[in-house]
Amino acid sequence: MHTIYAAKKIITMNPTRPYATHVAVRDGRILGAGSLDELTGWGEYTLDQRFADKVIMPGLVEGHSHGMEGTLWSYTYVGYFDRMNPDGVIQSGVKSIAAVLARLRAVEATLSDPDAALPGWQLDPIYFNNERVTRAHLDQVSATRPIGLLHASGHIVNVNSKALELAGLLREGIDNPGVPLGEDGLPTGELKGPEVMGLVAQYVGFDQDFLAVDQAGLLNFGKLCVRSGVTTATDLASRLAPSLVTMMQTVIDAEDYPARIVSLLFHGGVSPDELIKRAHELRAQSSEKLRLGMIKVVADGSIQGFSARLRAPGYYNGAPNGLWYISPQHLEQILTQSLATGLHVHIHTNGDEATALLLDTMEQCLVRHPAPDHRFTIQHCQLADTAQYRRMARLGLCVNLFANHHFYWGDEHYRLTVGPERALRMNACATALQHRVPMAIHSDAPITPLGPLFTAWCAINRLTASGRVQGESERIGLDEALYAITLGAAYTLKLDGEIGSIETGKRADFAILEDDPETVGGANLKDVAIWGTVQGGRVFAASEL
Amino acid sequence: MxxxxxxxxxxxxxxxxxxxxxxxxxxxxxxxxxxxxxxxxxxxxxxxxxxxxxxxxxxxxxxxxxxxxxxxxxxxxxxxxxxxxxxxxxxxxxxxxxxxxxxxxxxxxxxxxxxxxxxxxxxxxxxxxxxxxxxxxxxxxxxxxxxxxxxxxxxxxxxxxxxxxxxxxxxxxxxxxxxxxxxxxxxxxxxxxxxxxxxxxxxxxxxLQDFIQLEHVASGGPLQHVAGFETCQLAVTAVADAAEFARQLIQDNPGLVRAKGFVREAGGALKTVQIVGQRSEVSLAPAQARAGMVLISLAGDIMR
Structure with missing residues (x-):
């Protein structure tokens, strides 16, 4: 006995049969897509009409997100843009400092413990005419409880006087570039950079390992997946301590968890030998819905944080070059041992110098350990130039580009970080495809919201927040964008034989849409309404989460 | 606020x-x-x-x-x-x-x-x-x-x-x-x-500055031997300002690697002075401290 779902339209992403009206599902897998007549040959069936007026696509694949997106929603949202929370409620963006304070005051009024911290997230003062948030602002909300607001970039936090006091930072004589001082000689409350932020994190409620998701957050993350049509998402990356793995297994392997999670092991904090050993142990613990054993290496920082490694001529505003987070020797060891023992590595590079180091290292490693289908993937790879894409193609590398970035920070890259010319080539989707580099595009949630259709819209239109098209020649077409958020992303995870298209034998993972992306078109793709998902044959309606 | x-x-x-x-x-x-x-x-x-x-x-x-x-x-x-x-x-x-x-x-x-x-x-x-x-x-x-x-x-x-x-x-x-x-x-x-x-x-x-022995400084006991370096004691009685004293000490002694001790400021307060390379740190001295400094310099660069 199997189920046949009827739909208004099924976009299969399978070129031999690109469209269908029905899809048959048995035991979580697809029997086939086609007309009802064609599918009756599989035997006795139940015809399910609930999607008869919907459009079905392959379940969307988010190739670079963090489970932490789910965790952050337990803090107060103070972002500039409207954003949907795990319960499907659109949190309106706050458009001024006064509005930020008003929202915090409203939350503050609900807190019964007078000492409880008040953490917020996604603050983005670049949209407030660059007026800086200060501790004086936040002290208006509370002078007695610690308040901390994490910026959207993830690189800065604003705190109130109480938080500074608890951290021992409300004093004169501080001389640190990460701690700007006011006219009174005391810190303004803005703390820049992960080290300095770490001094206050525990006092303002950000007290857990920032790479790790907690149980409630993981459940929230699953809800966000359903609401955005995602059936497979990465958690990129995590330290994956045994206790965390146990929690993730319990949550994700449960029948009611709606997404397949691919969690990558972060390279930091362990030696290359330990890393390889641990990745093999984790791989053996993979289940159908929790995939483990891949490695994430972080080579440099971020462009908007000026910690990415850029080649000459460096940062447009003259900022010194960024930071390496791994030595060439350790990178070489990790890549070589992974190639030799069949592990799959994704490497974060933001600046083009970090990408250059990776390409050089990869070339050496592949000479020693040729691997015909390694699919090592460069994550972000925001600033790569055409010559680098040519090398990626020859080295068999994939790329996962941060398409959302030019919407959220494109204007800033143009005027401040890399300047007009290089801003145009950032996240060069068209160049990647032109040079046949297998490509995905991503949100890096929680840095930007989870939502592959929005990400596809970003890659198609390349609009910045101010409404400029930035990099016309790097725009891609609707078909290419839809491929990138399904099979493209699945390919970078070596899951393209299993998910990413609707065809016989694959997992029954579908995005159920109210609108047809092909009718709506690239210009409005972000507005396509999402009904929910089918994941492994189980139906998840966003309205019933 | x-x-x-x-x-x-x-x-x-x-x-x-x-x-x-x-x-x-x-x-x-x-x-x-x-x-x-x-x-x-x-x-x-x-x-x-x-x-x-x-x-x-x-x-x-x-x-x-x-x-x-x-x-x-x-x-x-x-x-x-x-x-x-x-x-x-x-x-x-x-x-x-x-x-x-x-x-x-x-x-x-x-x-x-x-x-x-x-x-x-x-x-x-x-x-x-x-x-x-x-x-x-x-x-x-x-x-x-x-x-x-x-x-x-x-x-x-x-x-x-x-x-x-x-x-x-x-x-x-x-x-x-x-x-x-x-x-x-x-x-x-x-x-x-x-x-x-x-x-x-x-x-x-x-x-590590903690390994500099100050016990003998005030009592005039034997000087700590630091292999490969020249060690000397400085019997400082009083200085106008401890931070300024430290800066001057660094400036006058290009071979100075480390220094540690206590000096009494004009105002009467006894201060701990610690120097590493060209970095100095001044803080309140512990109660039992007595004035005097130990200086460790690269051999041949001892202060005049």
Missing amino acids: GDGAGRASVCRQRTVKTIPITVIGGYLGAGKTTLVNHLLRHAQGKRLAIMVNEFGELPIDADLIEATQDNMIALAGGCVCCSFGSDLIAALRELAQMQPPPDNVILEASGVALPGAIAGTLSLLSGFVLDGVLVLADAETVRQTAQDKYMADTIKRQLAEADMVLLNKTDLVTPQELVALRAWLPQWAPAARVIATQRAVLDPAIV
């Missing part, structure tokens, strides 16, 4: 016991781990806490290890070694909770880390005080690494942030090369005192 600012800004003087932290930087292979093991072998009863970014193949010599847990290794003589991963602050706060707390923390930075940035953060952390930034340079390879396509600026920034550069593995280069290296280093490490070593062997008093 809150009135917290006025209240908290007063508490500047360090009255509670603070733990000195020495940051050890330098590129892979320069000898950071060798130095750490050397210090552990000459801990002289002090409880050292070694912080490493990660447990490499052999972070600590096996014979020093007493027990190993997830991210902490218990070592002979009450010393410990912890890996901090990416959350240094949390690891340090945990360390400060140890009973009894460690006497000194030695932080071995990763090969690509900028030790000055780490030191800058540590100096903001209550309960700790920065004891200096020591950067190791591999005499055999440092000039080559400083020209590396990818690592050049990182190596130079590491050197520039050093209070002391340990030019290590000098036994692996010819005397001529050593002379050339000594001429080359100051342009990249202008603020640092350069100390040549082999297998990172040197007196712990150079690395």
Whole structure:
């Protein structure tokens, strides 16, 4: 006995049969897509009409997100843009400092413990005419409880006087570039950079390992997946301590968890030998819905944080070059041992110098350990130039580009970080495809919201927040964008034989849409309404989460 | 707005016991781990806490290890070694909770880390005080690494942030090369005192101010012997301003590597003065302290 779902339209992403009206599902897998007549040959069936007026696509694949997106929603949202929370409620963006304070005051009024911290997230003062948030602002909300607001970039936090006091930072004589001082000689409350932020994190409620998701957050993350049509998402990356793995297994392997999670092991904090050993142990613990054993290496920082490694001529505003987070020797060891023992590595590079180091290292490693289908993937790879894409193609590398970035920070890259010319080539989707580099595009949630259709819209239109098209020649077409958020992303995870298209034998993972992306078109793709998902044959309606 | 600012800004003087932290930087292979093991072998009863970014193949010599847990290794003589991963602050706060707390923390930075940035953060952390930034340079390879396509600026920034550069593995280069290296280093490490070593062997008093013995200063007892260095005592009676006194001492003594002691200011307060390279730190002296300074200088550079 199997189920046949009827739909208004099924976009299969399978070129031999690109469209269908029905899809048959048995035991979580697809029997086939086609007309009802064609599918009756599989035997006795139940015809399910609930999607008869919907459009079905392959379940969307988010190739670079963090489970932490789910965790952050337990803090107060103070972002500039409207954003949907795990319960499907659109949190309106706050458009001024006064509005930020008003929202915090409203939350503050609900807190019964007078000492409880008040953490917020996604603050983005670049949209407030660059007026800086200060501790004086936040002290208006509370002078007695610690308040901390994490910026959207993830690189800065604003705190109130109480938080500074608890951290021992409300004093004169501080001389640190990460701690700007006011006219009174005391810190303004803005703390820049992960080290300095770490001094206050525990006092303002950000007290857990920032790479790790907690149980409630993981459940929230699953809800966000359903609401955005995602059936497979990465958690990129995590330290994956045994206790965390146990929690993730319990949550994700449960029948009611709606997404397949691919969690990558972060390279930091362990030696290359330990890393390889641990990745093999984790791989053996993979289940159908929790995939483990891949490695994430972080080579440099971020462009908007000026910690990415850029080649000459460096940062447009003259900022010194960024930071390496791994030595060439350790990178070489990790890549070589992974190639030799069949592990799959994704490497974060933001600046083009970090990408250059990776390409050089990869070339050496592949000479020693040729691997015909390694699919090592460069994550972000925001600033790569055409010559680098040519090398990626020859080295068999994939790329996962941060398409959302030019919407959220494109204007800033143009005027401040890399300047007009290089801003145009950032996240060069068209160049990647032109040079046949297998490509995905991503949100890096929680840095930007989870939502592959929005990400596809970003890659198609390349609009910045101010409404400029930035990099016309790097725009891609609707078909290419839809491929990138399904099979493209699945390919970078070596899951393209299993998910990413609707065809016989694959997992029954579908995005159920109210609108047809092909009718709506690239210009409005972000507005396509999402009904929910089918994941492994189980139906998840966003309205019933 | 809150009135917290006025209240908290007063508490500047360090009255509670603070733990000195020495940051050890330098590129892979320069000898950071060798130095750490050397210090552990000459801990002289002090409880050292070694912080490493990660447990490499052999972070600590096996014979020093007493027990190993997830991210902490218990070592002979009450010393410990912890890996901090990416959350240094949390690891340090945990360390400060140890009973009894460690006497000194030695932080071995990763090969690509900028030790000055780490030191800058540590100096903001209550309960700790920065004891200096020591950067190791591999005499055999440092000039080559400083020209590396990818690592050049990182190596130079590491050197520039050093209070002391340990030019290590000098036994692996010819005397001529050593002379050339000594001429080359100051342009990249202008603020640092350069100390040549082999297998990172040197007196712990150079690395850790706690190992400078002050007991005999006031009583006129025997001078502490620091191998390879000249030690002298300075009987300072009174100074106008301790911070200015420290600055002057540094300026007048290009060979001064370390100094520690107590001076009485014109106002009457007894202050602790600590100097490493060109960095000085002044704080209130402990109650039982008596005026007097110990100076350790590179041999041949003793103050006049």
